[in-house]
Amino acid sequence: MxxxxxxxxxSIAVLGLKVLGWLVPPKxxxxxxxxxxxxxxxxxxxAALICVQTFGAGQGLQLxxxxxxxATAAGLYALRVPFIVVVxxxxxxxxxxxxxx
Numbered sequence: 001m002x003x004x005x006x007x008x009x010x011s012i013a014v015l016g017l018k019v020l021g022w023l024v025p026p027k028x029x030x031x032x033x034x035x036x037x038x039x040x041x042x043x044x045x046x047a048a049l050i051c052v053q054t055f056g057a058g059q060g061l062q063l064x065x066x067x068x069x070x071a072t073a074a075g076l077y078a079l080r081v082p083f084i085v086v087v088x089x090x091x092x093x094x095x096x097x098x099x100x101x
Contacts, residue, residue, distance in 0.1 A: 065101065069094035 028034060054066045073090040081089075 065094040065097035068097055 029038075050070070054070050055061050055063065069090040072093045073086050076086045076089055
């Protein structure tokens, strides 16, 4: 199976899931539990993606300069610092750790 075949199959699968989403009755989506789960699921998936991209290295964990950089960014966000300051601050932390490590 070539890469293009896999991409086409994945595209068809995603389109099928989207069509299935349109077929769900609106009354089902108005239920408070379903609405709450769908709201929280988005944040959970984003958090999981961030963790995998930050700490993952193949099949294992890799703890390097990214961990303190993400911790710095999280701390600055908790203090409600603007995004334009958070990104360079996290980059500087990672750069300094890589410089001295």
